[in-house]
Amino acid sequence: MNMQMLDARRAVSGGYKVDVTRGERLGRVSSEWFSRPDDERFLSLGDLGHAVRDRTERSRTRVVETDLIRVEASRTDDERLSLILPGAEVPAVPTHWSFGQLASQVGAPAAYLRQLPAALAGINLQYGLSTHRGEQIKTLETDDGRVELRAVTGRDYGRIYDHELVESVQRIAGNGTGDTRWKIPGVLDWSTGIYNPRVDITKDTTTLYASDRDVFLFLVDDLNPIEAGKLPDGSPDLYFRGFYCWNSEVGAKTLGMASFYLRAVCQNRNLWGVEDFEEVTIRHSKYAASRFAHEAAPALLNFANSSPMPFVNGIKAARERVVAKTDDDRSDFLRRRGFSKTETAKIIDTVFAEEGHPPTSIFDFVQGITAAARDKPHQDARLDMEAKAKKLLDRAA
Numbered sequence: 001m002n003m004q005m006l007d008a009r010r011a012v013s014g015g016y017k018v019d020v021t022r023g024e025r026l027g028r029v030s031s032e033w034f035s036r037p038d039d040e041r042f043l044s045l046g047d048l049g050h051a052v053r054d055r056t057e058r059s060r061t062r063v064v065e066t067d068l069i070r071v072e073a074s075r076t077d078d079e080r081l082s083l084i085l086p087g088a089e090v091p092a093v094p095t096h097w098s099f100g101q102l103a104s105q106v107g108a109p110a111a112y113l114r115q116l117p118a119a120l121a122g123i124n125l126q127y128g129l130s131t132h133r134g135e136q137i138k139t140l141e142t143d144d145g146r147v148e149l150r151a152v153t154g155r156d157y158g159r160i161y162d163h164e165l166v167e168s169v170q171r172i173a174g175n176g177t178g179d180t181r182w183k184i185p186g187v188l189d190w191s192t193g194i195y196n197p198r199v200d201i202t203k204d205t206t207t208l209y210a211s212d213r214d215v216f217l218f219l220v221d222d223l224n225p226i227e228a229g230k231l232p233d234g235s236p237d238l239y240f241r242g243f244y245c246w247n248s249e250v251g252a253k254t255l256g257m258a259s260f261y262l263r264a265v266c267q268n269r270n271l272w273g274v275e276d277f278e279e280v281t282i283r284h285s286k287y288a289a290s291r292f293a294h295e296a297a298p299a300l301l302n303f304a305n306s307s308p309m310p311f312v313n314g315i316k317a318a319r320e321r322v323v324a325k326t327d328d329d330r331s332d333f334l335r336r337r338g339f340s341k342t343e344t345a346k347i348i349d350t351v352f353a354e355e356g357h358p359p360t361s362i363f364d365f366v367q368g369i370t371a372a373a374r375d376k377p378h379q380d381a382r383l384d385m386e387a388k389a390k391k392l393l394d395r396a397a
Helices: 028-035 045-057 096-105 110-114 118-131 162-173 288-305 309-320 327-335 341-355 362-373 379-396
Strands: 003-005 024-026 059-065 070-073 081-084 136-143 147-154 187-189 194-196 208-210 215-230 236-247 255-262 271-282
Touching: 028 215, 028 271, 045 059, 045 162, 045 208, 045 215, 070 118, 081 118, 096 110, 096 118, 096 136, 096 147, 110 118, 162 215, 162 236, 162 288, 215 309, 236 271, 236 288, 255 288, 271 288, 271 309, 271 379, 309 362, 309 379, 327 341, 341 362, 362 379
Parallel strands: none
Antiparallel strands: 003 215, 024 271, 059 136, 070 081, 136 147, 187 194, 208 215, 215 236, 236 255, 255 271
């Protein structure tokens, strides 16, 4: 069986023929793509890095006693509050996010306070701050013509700045536009099944995002396809490497990154034919910055520079390992692994329909399971089935 990394020169203007009926479909990138307004979309890692680095350079943090904070309501705007922090020269205006964090710190219902006039909300918030004597919080303030309070966390919050993640990605991906092997992805043409890695980078195709709360980046190595066996028609089964990562320096989410192999990315940025998905997350706890430096950043670098041969060999082993030769073998194999009678029949029928033969190898069963999982209406059930497929593939390797 021929398994190799193909030379990028084989990528022609028409792109690569791929089979997206195999593997998993991941919608995480698509969810980001749908939800981001234009001002949160960036066309290069350079532009994104500059924006989040500039924000950090205009920011400062401080640890303050809650009972020393003074709340002021605007006399001209019934909806505006500001906070006078100890040691600050000018008031800080909380964002929607930081107001909720501050209310949570003192046990106040943020949704209710937002419905009140600023003066009344300020009285309630001031009472909560005053009764938490001795409590300390950590603030993140950014000066952008006026001082904006962007985050309120516990004093031991381990902040990893958004620019730190972006700069780690830049070390392996340059500008993310094709100056290295890692780039913003191309687009699958559903009418032909051809994945074209070379498309114009626009606000509509980019996968680099940042808001006042977070960053999210998705890149692929789609000029260097990896062949791992053959499709039923004899053409190569092609994969590409990809990863995405995310962070929130204001505490809206963890830092995390996921690496995987995939067969295509469609126009609305769903990932198709995903295999070997791995994810790591780091909570912003006291030693988060150290964990990022010693765990996450090296893991990203290692994936970027690693050989695909362990993945290719794992696929080869799964294809070659025959576990069922009869209908009874197939049914018993799936039922012993927790699949219902209905699921078992659907998995077997799916493989027969897509491959032209009933499942015999580990790889056949994995493809049938992941295909059946895509039809599950509830996410928990889908993820549970996909996890079983991954477990099978891991054991075969």
